[in-house]
Amino acid sequence: MNAATSPTTLVVFDGQRLDIADVLALSRRQAQARLSESPEFRARIQRGADFLDRLLREDGVIYGVTTGYGDSCTVSIPADLVPQLPHHLYTYHGCGLGQFLSPEETRAVLATRLASLCQGVSGVSWALLAQLEQFLCHDLLPLIPAEGSVGASGDLTPLSYVAAALCGERDVWWKGERWAADEALRECGLVPLRLRPKEGLAIMNGTAVMTALACLAWQRAESVVRLATRLTACNVVASAGNAHHFDERLFAVKPHAGQQQVAQRIRDDLASSRPARNEQRLQDRYSLRCAPHVLGVLQDALPFLQQLIENELNSANDNPIIDGDSEQVLHGGHFYGGHIAFAMDSLKNAVANVADLMDRQLALLVDTRYNHGLPPNLSGARGARAAINHGLKALQISVSAWTAEALKLTMPASVFSRSTECHNQDKVSMGTIAARDALRVLTLTEQVLAGMLIAARQGLSLRQDMEPSLQLTPALQGFQAGLCKRVALVDEDRALDAELLSLVQAQQQGAWSGLYEEPNA
Structure with missing residues (x-):
């Protein structure tokens, strides 16, 4: 229901x-x-x-x-x-x-x-x-x-x-x-x-606590993969990337449904009447070219993890089971949270990889060696004032820190079973710790995505200034317009913490959960 x-x-x-x-x-x-x-x-x-x-x-x-x-x-x-x-x-x-x-x-x-x-x-x-x-x-x-x-x-x-x-x-x-x-x-x-x-x-x-937290984690992870997909499309445009990396024929030969779905979303975001740009560069770096392969892992995992979580949600999981119909008392171990532990250990791994992908994309965008003509650190400053403005230099450091912490937390909690309670509970799931870890990884990843939202707003605007004839798809136009309302262009250095916090909260409140309304593959 x-x-x-x-x-x-x-x-x-x-x-x-x-x-x-x-x-x-x-x-x-x-x-x-x-x-x-x-x-x-x-x-x-x-x-x-x-x-x-x-x-x-x-x-x-x-x-x-x-x-x-x-x-x-x-x-x-x-x-x-x-x-x-x-x-x-x-x-x-x-x-x-x-x-x-x-x-x-x-x-x-x-x-x-x-x-x-x-x-x-x-x-x-x-x-x-x-x-x-x-x-x-x-x-x-x-x-x-x-x-x-x-x-x-x-x-x-x-x-x-x-x-x-x-x-x-x-x-x-x-x-x-x-x-x-x-x-x-x-x-x-x-x-x-x-x-x-x-x-x-x-x-x-x-298993009520771990299952409850898993329900919340699953929903946030679904939003993460959608937003990271849209941001990847923005970053391809901002860095003058090669849209052919997401060709339907290319992905037809590797039939992971979630990966194909991510590629299609990016392909639709990049579609326009304009011919593909920068065809002289055959291959972009992995964080752009392989984005569907990274994001597709999470996209493919979500339906399976949903099944595990919802089966646990709809289970009787105390002990003993009291069957009033057959008048039996059944002693067992349904309190064991192994399925939730596995789901959350898996989820946090896939989500942390999304953070890492975004971190790598930002590293390309701020570096003049790889961003194909964008200003250093995506600074919007002009003229003599460009010398004292540093754009998103510090933001890239913070994004790297949040990513590192998320990656550090991917050690599976479920392998740290401890024998407790006089060796009665001698094999335990650690499912609640796994769920709490997953929520922390999600928060860190949402912070990375908040940084990337600022970078996407900045990168798209700077690229449009450089190339006035550049046309965005309606989807990216609407996304960019929404970002511009939330975040002013960083032309003069300013503290970004309040904006980052607002963007994290917006994510957690579902501001971008409606991206790509088609059902999961």
């Missing part, structure tokens, strides 16, 4: 398949969460809770319900203490550190956890689902430290902050301020939840 962008749009949670777009809409407050009113759905949830209650009455042994957690599963819990156990789980996991997740990330976490519990095999009560729904509706956002999860036995520590907030403990972010959770609940007309047996595990023992 695809959520539109209207604030009145509903994302209905009924155990049916959601997609990344639904999570994004909820994370941005462009849609409201709503539990299905279907009697069949509610009955399915109730069957699991009733089955669990009956097992407890019949002295059934259930991991994490009548036993301790993890390596402590051999410890039997006295019947009179069973109701207290879930609250101890989130209490002793209150050891997260690092920055808090952003409001957007936190909403995505709440939505992702609710989606998993709505699969109906976690043995939870309707009251728990309703409390999660109300947190999304009232925008009550648990303050979740980003660090402390190894991504198997799930995102235990960060999700403990969700469990605690649902029960009126710890702090939440509400109406732009930090509140004690119990006070914020009272202001919203809600009461703290008292967790039933298994509900502490059901909230915490899953």
